[in-house]
Amino acid sequence: MILNYDVAIFGGGIAGVSAAVTAAREGKNVILIEQSTVIGGNATGGLVNPFMRFWLNNEILCGTFFKELLEELREKDAILQNCFDSEILRLVLMKKLENVTVLFRTIPISVVTSNNRIESVTVKSALGNEYTVVSPLFIDATGDGSLSYIAGCSFESGDELKHENQGTTLMFVLANVNFDKVLSSVRNDPENFFPWVSPAQKVISVGGYFKEVKKAREEGLNYPVDYFFFTQLPGNGRVTVNTTHVWVKTTDDFEISKAIKELHNQVETVYIFAKKYVPGFEQSYIEKISTYLGVRESRRVAGLYQFSGEDVTEKKKFEDGVVKAVYGVDVHKKEENTNPRDSGAIPRYEDYYEIPIRSLISKEFENLGIVGRNFSGTFLGQSAARIMPTCADMGEAIGRLAGKVKRSFYEVFNNLKREV
Ligand SMILES: Cc1cc2nc3c(=O)[nH]c(=O)nc-3n(C[C@H](O)[C@H](O)[C@H](O)COP(=O)(O)OP(=O)(O)OC[C@H]3O[C@@H](n4cnc5c(N)ncnc54)[C@H](O)[C@@H]3O)c2cc1C
Numbered sequence: 001m002i003l004n005y006d007v008a009i010f011g012g013g014i015a016g017v018s019a020a021v022t023a024a025r026e027g028k029n030v031i032l033i034e035q036s037t038v039i040g041g042n043a044t045g046g047l048v049n050p051f052m053r054f055w056l057n058n059e060i061l062c063g064t065f066f067k068e069l070l071e072e073l074r075e076k077d078a079i080l081q082n083c084f085d086s087e088i089l090r091l092v093l094m095k096k097l098e099n100v101t102v103l104f105r106t107i108p109i110s111v112v113t114s115n116n117r118i119e120s121v122t123v124k125s126a127l128g129n130e131y132t133v134v135s136p137l138f139i140d141a142t143g144d145g146s147l148s149y150i151a152g153c154s155f156e157s158g159d160e161l162k163h164e165n166q167g168t169t170l171m172f173v174l175a176n177v178n179f180d181k182v183l184s185s186v187r188n189d190p191e192n193f194f195p196w197v198s199p200a201q202k203v204i205s206v207g208g209y210f211k212e213v214k215k216a217r218e219e220g221l222n223y224p225v226d227y228f229f230f231t232q233l234p235g236n237g238r239v240t241v242n243t244t245h246v247w248v249k250t251t252d253d254f255e256i257s258k259a260i261k262e263l264h265n266q267v268e269t270v271y272i273f274a275k276k277y278v279p280g281f282e283q284s285y286i287e288k289i290s291t292y293l294g295v296r297e298s299r300r301v302a303g304l305y306q307f308s309g310e311d312v313t314e315k316k317k318f319e320d321g322v323v324k325a326v327y328g329v330d331v332h333k334k335e336e337n338t339n340p341r342d343s344g345a346i347p348r349y350e351d352y353y354e355i356p357i358r359s360l361i362s363k364e365f366e367n368l369g370i371v372g373r374n375f376s377g378t379f380l381g382q383s384a385a386r387i388m389p390t391c392a393d394m395g396e397a398i399g400r401l402a403g404k405v406k407r408s409f410y411e412v413f414n415n416l417k418r419e420v
Contacts, residue, residue, distance in 0.1 A: 001129075001130075001131045001132070002131070002132050002134055003031060003131050003132065003133045003134065004134050004135070005029050005030060005031040005101070005133065005134075005135045006023075006028040006029045006030065006135065006136065006137065006402075007020075007023045007028045007029070007030045007031075007135060007136075007137045007138075007139065007399075007402045008030075008031050008033065008121065008133045008135040008137070008138050008139070009023075009030065009031070009032045009033070009138075009139040009141055010032075010033050010108055010121075010138070010139065010140055010141060010142050010146070010147040011033075011034065011035075011041070011140065011141035011142035011143060011146075011147075011372065012032050012033075012034035012036075012038075012039045012040070012041065012102065012104075012141075013040060013041025013042060013043065013141060013143055013372055013391070014040060014041060014042075014043045014093075014372070014388050014391050014392045014395065015041075015141040015143075015371045015372025015373075015391040015392065015394055015395040016032060016034070016041070016139070016141030016142075016371075016372065016395060017032070017039060017040065017093050017096065017097065017395065018065045018066070018391075018392045018393070018394075018395030018396045018399060019139050019141055019369070019371055019395035019396070019398050019399040019402070020032040020097065020100045020395075020399065021065060021096045021097065021099075021100065021399065022064075022065060022395065022396045022399025022400050022402075022403070023399040023400075023402040023403055024099040024100050025099075025399075025403075026399065026400060026402065026403020026404070027403060028402060028403055029101075030099075030100045030101065031100070031101045031102075031103060031133065031135075032097065032100050032101070032102045032103070033102075033103045033106050033107075033108070033123055033133070034102060034103070034104050034105075034106070035105065035106065035107045035142075036104070036105070036291070036292075037104050037105060038090065038291055038292075039090060039093045039094050039097065039102070040086070040089060040090050040093045041143060041292070042143070042292060042294060042388070043086065043089060043388050044086045044087070044089055044090040044093065045086075045090075045290065045291035045292050046171060046290050046291070046292045046294055047086055047171035047172065047173060047240055047288065047289075047290040048086075048171055048240075048294065048388065049083055049084060049086065049171075049231060049233060049240040050081070050082040050083040050084065050203075050205075050231055051070075051082040051083075051084065051387070051388050051389050052082070052327050052387035052388065052389065053082075053326055053327050053349070053387075054066065054082075054325070054326075054327075054387075054389035054390075055326075056326050056349055056351070056352050057349075061324040061325060061326065061352055061389075062324075062389045062390075062392065062393050063323075063392070063393045063396040063397070064396065065392055065393075065395070065396045066389050066392040066393060066396070068096075069089065069092060069093075069392070072092045073085070073088060073089060073092065076088050076092070077234065078234050079234060080202075080203045080232065080233070080234050081202065081203045083203055083231055083232060083233055083234065083240075084233075084234065085233065085234045085235065103123070103125070103131075105125055105126035105127070106123045106124065106125045106126070106131075107123060107124060107146070108121045108122070108123050108146065108147050108150055109122055109123065109124045109130070109150070110122045110150065111147070111150050111151040111152075113151060113152070113365065116364065116365055116366050117365060117366060117367050117408075118138050118151055118365050118367055118368055119134070120132050120133060120134045120135075121133045121138065121147065121150075136367060136406065136407040136408075137367050137369070137402050137405070137407070137409070138365075138367060138368050138369070139368070139369035139370075139371060139398055139402070140301065140362075140368060140369065140370050140371070140374060141371050141372045141374075141395060142374065143295065143298070143372055143373045143374055144250075144251075144295070144298045144299050144374060145298070145299035145300070145301040145370065145374035146299075147368075148299070148301040148362065148368065148370060148374070149299060151364075151365060151368065152364070153301050153302060153362055153364050153365070153368070154301075154302040154363075154364065155299040155300055155301045155302060155374075156299075156300045156302070156378075156379075157249075157250070157251050157297075157298055157299050157300065158249075158297075158379065159331075159379040160378065160379055164247065164333070164334075165247070165248070165249060165250040165251075165295075165296075165297055165298065166250075166296035166297040166331060166332045166333070166383065167245040167246065167247050167296065167332035167333070167334065168245070168246050168247070168248060168250065168256075168259050168263065168293055168294055168295055168296070169242060169243075169244050169245055169246075169263070169294040169296075169332075170244050170260070170263035170264065170266070170267055170289065170290050170293060170294060171240060171241065171242060171289075171290040171294055172240075172241050172244075172267050172270075172271075172286060172288065172289040172290060173233065173238060173239065173240050173241070173286070173287040173288050173289075174230070174238070174239050174241055174271070174274065174281065174284045174285065174286060174287065175235070175236070175237055175238045175284065175285055175287040176236075176237050176283050176284050176285055177237040177238070177239050177280055177281055177284050178237065178279075178280040178281075178282075178283070179204055179232070179237065179280065180280070181279045181280030182204060182206060182278075182279070182280040183199045183204065184199075184279070185209075185278075185279050185280070186198070186199040186206060187199040189211075192208055192209060192210055192211050192212075193206060193207065193208030193209070193210075194207045194208050194227070203231070203232050204231070204232040204239075205230070205231040205232065206228075206229070206230060207227050207228070207229035207230075208227055208228070208229075209227065209228040209277070209278055210226065210227065212228070212273070212277040212278060213226060213227065213228065213273075213277075215277065216273050216276070216277050221269060221272065221273060222269060223269060223270070223273055224243070224244060224245060224266045224269060224270070225243060225244075225245055227243070228241075228243055228270065228273065228274065228278060229241070229242050229243050230242070230243070237284075238287065241270060241274075243266075243270050244263050244266035244267055244270060245266075245332065246259040246262050246263055246266070247334045250295050250297065250298035251298050251299060256293060256295075259293060260293050263293065264289070267286075267289055271284075271286055296332060296373070296383075296386060297373065297379070297382055297383070297386065298373075298374070299374055300374060300375070300376060300377050300378075300379075300382050301362060301370040301374050301375070301376055302362070302363050302364065302376055303358060303359045303360065303361055303362060303363055303370055303375065303376025304358035304359070304361050304362075304363050304376070305318075305356050305358035305359045305376065306359065306376050306377060306378055306381070307355055307356070307359040307375070307376060307377040307378070307381040307382075307385060308377070308378045308380065308381040309329050309378060309379075309380025309381055309383075309384070311353055311355075311381060312328060312329055312353055312380070312381060312384040312385075313328075313329070314353075315350075315351040315352065315353045316353050316354065317353070317354045318354050318355075318356035319356075320356045320357045320358060320412075321354025321355065321356055321357075322354070322355065322356065322357045322360070322393075322394075322397035322401075323354065323355040323385075323390060323393040323394055323397055324352045324353070324354055324393075325352060325353060325354075325355065325384070325385060325387075325389070325390045325393070326349055326351075326352050326353070327384050327385075327387050327390065328384055329380050329383050329384050330383050330384060331379075331380070331383050355375075355385060355390070355393075355394065355397075357397060357398075357401060357412060358376075359375050359376045359377065360375055360376070360394055360397060360398050360401075361398075361409045361410070363376075366408040366409060366410040367407060367408050367409060368409070369398040369401070369402070369409055371391070371394040371395050371397075371398045372391040372394060372395065373386040373391060375394055
């Protein structure tokens with residue numbers, strides 16, 4: 001069966017949904033193809049929290065789509081500062097897709113190209129049905145750059161020296177935590193925590209418990225990292241735990257599968273640790289474990305511009321800048337496995353940087369957009385730009401551009417000096 005659309009988007013994470021909703025608002029007939037039954041990717045099924053920094057002083061830097069998410073989460077009492085309820089976000093995102101055709105449980109399996117264009121993509125559903133998607137514009141928001149990979153695009157993966165990917169994590173939520181006990185531990189023994197942990201914080205985010213980790217290890221528990229790190233969520237006594245870590249090649253199916261197994265073991269160990277050793281967690285229970293393996297970085301597809309770590313640290317602005325952000329370089333490396341908030345050069349938040357639209361357009365195919373964590377960046381550039389607000393803004397930028405061009409994203413350069 002042939003499916004004809006104005007824009008075909010692959011991947012229904014925060015970047016893909018943002019792109020789809022924006023392109024539909026621009027009057028385009030849009031199809032969104034998602035492999036799972038969950039909308040929102042890491043931001044919902046992945047249980048990733050909180051939204052990392054998207055403000056500078058009093059200015060909210062992000063675009064319309066992400067601002068709407070914030071407002072709707074606030075209206076539903078589902079956000080504490082930047083910590084949100086992932087299930088409510090899932091409902092909000094699904095509602096926004098009212099005017100978009102969504103094909104769940106479907107992946108791309110082959111691509112027909114001619115010269116520098118993608119002509120069509122054949123997709124296959126979990127039921128075994130195949131469809132050919134024909135569209136003038138395609139967008140890869142799969143996070144892993146899977147559509148681009150099938151189309152034969154060049155890409156990079158891992159750091160430029162050893163090609164090692166960032167650590168993977170399986171997020172999970174613990175409920176029935178006693179926050180009075182947590183804060184009293186922080187007050188009584190601040191040295192037992194990372195320096196950024198404060199008993200005065202309004203929304204509780206704690207990393208440390210070094211003494212407890214040491215004791216648990218001495219008593220024979222095979223605890224995976226040197227700290228225990230969690231952040232409060234809306235609701236009663238709920239926290240999201242970002243503590244498990246496994247380093248694998250994130251473009252290798254078998255290594256990924258091994259990581260998923262190992263991370264489940266780690267979730268169990270961390271849970272046992274929390275209940276036995278951490279004051280306030282005695283009566284806690286596992287509310288949920290992420291549906292997805294948390295992959296921070298896998299394929300970074302080659303675009304017309306490769307956004308870099310220097311662009312972040314030098315707060316670069318571009319003639320074709322379409323996304324503003326402030327979050328710093330943040331690498332989860334094996335040998336730096338000590339402080340989850342100190343894994344990169346945390347910037348002084350004095351100015352923002354921009355991401356140019358060229359980083360969101362394939363250098364090989366004129367009608368292929370690449371947004372979200374698989375956009376065109378160096379290892380360090382991607383480490384900063386991968387956060388949820390920035391991914392949402394990338395989606396919005398390409399969605400808006402899809403509304404303006406007919407057959408090629410390169411049409412935007414008619415009015416721009418092109419620095420390829
Ligand atoms: C453990 C972890 C902790 C993080 N911590 C934070 C944090 O605290 N704050 C923050 O702001 N950011 C954080 N991030 C980063 C952020 O969550 C992600 O980079 C961001 O959500 C990526 O959004 P995305 O839409 O690009 O991709 P994803 O969320 O990965 O979505 C991709 C979507 O595409 C679908 N898909 C994949 N392959 C295919 C295919 N072949 N066909 C069809 N569909 C496909 C997936 O099912 C998914 O729905 C973290 C990430 C991880 C993994």
